Amino acid sequence: MSALAFLVVDDFESMRKVTSNQLMSLGHSKIFTAKDGVQALKVLHAEAIDVVISDWNMPVMHGLDLLKAIRSDAKLRLLPFIMITAEVERTRIQEAIACGVSNILVKPYSAANLESRIARALQPAPALQLGGDGDDAQAAAPAAPASAAVAPRPTILVVDDTPDNLHLLSALFKDDYKVRVASNGEKALAICHSDTPPDLVLLDIMMPGMDGFEVAQRMREHPSSEHIPVIFVTAMTDNDARLKGLSMGAVDFVTKPVDPDVLKPRVRNFLRYVELHKQLQADYDSMQEAARLREDVEHITRHDLKGSLAGVLGLVQSLAQDSRLSPDQTAQLRLTEQTTLQVLDMINLSSELYKIETGRFTLQAQPVKLAEVLSRLVEIANSTYAGKPVVVELQSDSAPEQAPPQALGDAMLCYSLFQNLIKNACEASPAQGRVLVALNGSDPLQVLIHNQGAVPVDIQERFFHKFVTHGKPGGTGLGTYSAKLLATAQGGDVALDVSDPQGTSITVTLPRVS
Structure with a gap:
């Protein structure tokens, strides 16, 4: 995995850097970048790339057109392609799946999520296999769709140097969420940069050593934590502190002493967004899994139909050459032959032609x-x-x-x-x-x-x-x-x-x- 070469495509330099940093944090060092699809194709024809990670919405050539260009190129058509998007229109996601996208990653995402998408993109999908007599289609048991699994409770990280505050906030949310605590900035960052980062951070500002502002800034600089929403919970009430916190990417600012009737709805609203984001990713995963399974079934069905029709065609053509048949019998066989050819043409135009158009025909x-x-x-x-x-x-x-x-x-x-x-x-x-x-x-x-x-x-x-x-x-x-x-x-x-x-x-x- 560490020897893989990646091409990161995004029109925003900051996003190219974020993704590149995430890849480097995962141990990858061979990373190429491009600002649009046209530049990406030039890189692909000049360098040996193993995985493409591309944003969807870009000027000049957007991600979907880049995907189509890759799938229609004989030398590039099998290249794993991960699409990064905030797209929520299902028809467009279905179009990307139909064009052969390897995986779809919904913004925002963590380095761990990116790593799992890379692994899935590099792993061939479970394929349906013919039964012993060729009549039955059986599937290697695919993993259950993400949306079918029981989702774990969201995790809140409470960061405060005062034990009473940690206890108060933990007790406030423990019945609804998984709560983790950190009494200083160093421990908070260690949790945020781990393989299991929290979904939301309640962060105090005034702490000895590393204060909350520095914690938030370092979170935004690290690929594993830059997307985690932060709510500052502090005794500071001046407007400058509020503006500074919001400028560091905080989603809210709550003053102490905490009013549970104010804080709980705010936390619930932000975590609802987190859950919707996770559900969106799960839905796209399920759509892609269903499309792969459907394609395998259709492939076998078309293969069997074409094989059977080819047999019928050969038999009819052989019978039609029998000189002992009457002209009417020969005419009926030729009509059967013509109908069989028309059905074969329909199968080719409805299936093979589509695969050729999307660059997936072999x-x-x-x-x-x-x-x-x-x-x-x-x-x-x-x-x-x-x-x-x-x-x-x-x-x-x-x-x-x-x-x-x-x-x-x-x-x-x-x-x-x-x-x-x-x-x-x-x-x-x-x-x-x-x-x-x-x-x-x-x-x-x-x-x-x-x-x-x-x-x-x-x-x-x-x-x-x-x-x-x-x-x-x-x-x-x-x-x-x-x-x-x-x-x-x-x-x-x-x-x-x-x-x-x-x-x-x-x-x-x-x-x-x-």
Whole structure:
């Protein structure tokens, strides 16, 4: 742990120093800082960073955009990312969780809280595992959500050099809170700087040796105690003393002799804030734990669905090639095949596409018989758009006696990728038009899809952007956008060529099996 390299990102220099000091108090020495997300990305590309600790609200590039940039970078996407925030809007917290934040730390926080978040961010979440036959999903028992545990009573530290005052204040609060006492400033600081600091300090000012002002000042200078609220309880009544105490970060100023009817509500109000803060942190922890568990379940469900549908697809395609079947039977099988491909496309677009967008997709590359994938999609397109009519033609530069080249990627993603592009070309083609799908066995593999009809000039630069569509009532504008993402997720790319004023060409490149 001590060898870890941290990047602290915050637009306020004072907060960068506070977090850096907390890290140093935990034994870490390799600490880099940045004032915004843009500067942070420069550091990440120049230094080997193990953990990012970033504030949320920053100018230039805020924490959420930085998180998205990291998760979309192939070299950085697995980097632990701790978001520090005072955000209370649940939808924004859900967005950060969806984007793959490792942990969320609510302001204010202690060094001990930061340490626990770092440990949790570095530890992989318990993953669901398939049962012995692959049909059942079982989970390693996760820790109970923080909000489900019984919260300990808040702790008050009473600091006073007079035993009678210590006894009085302890008796006043012992039934509702855990009370600790200190008779001098040194002992008070030792308690505040320990692994179990108090939630609130009732601090006398006039004490021998180290007075209350010095105790408060040293509390604010230490990362473990700078966030602890302080109420001065003192016989000093002049306005200068009050202003000095408040300038040192005191949340209240109570004069002696203490009136219980005044002090108890004030303490209760401040500790209510402490409890709300703890509950907010617990709620965010529970949201993150639930999201991780839900993602594991959905991953296994999608994996099983895709596996089953791939089996159905292979069986249907095999049966459809049986020459003993009647034309009606073959047509029914082809309809089943088309429906299966549509369901696979829905699964890919609803799950894999989202993971690609948030930088959490992991490719399990396998050889893909691309010629077979294209052949089936062309056959389906000819059947689907026969009424327009549009003719879809498949060409390949491979000699008949040669084995067709294979792509290195994911077969189901390839189905979705080319299904969307061929469908888009057919819809954009005029009646009596022709769509060409050409497979080039170069390295990387190239697939050209050409249709008559040019992409309008006003959307050419945005052709692969999300929700961009033209001339298609009810069109979602996701076809070319998803194709671009699905290609890049497999180590390839998609490019648009509009040099032909009468037609549109799209070239897809994919890695080739060597």
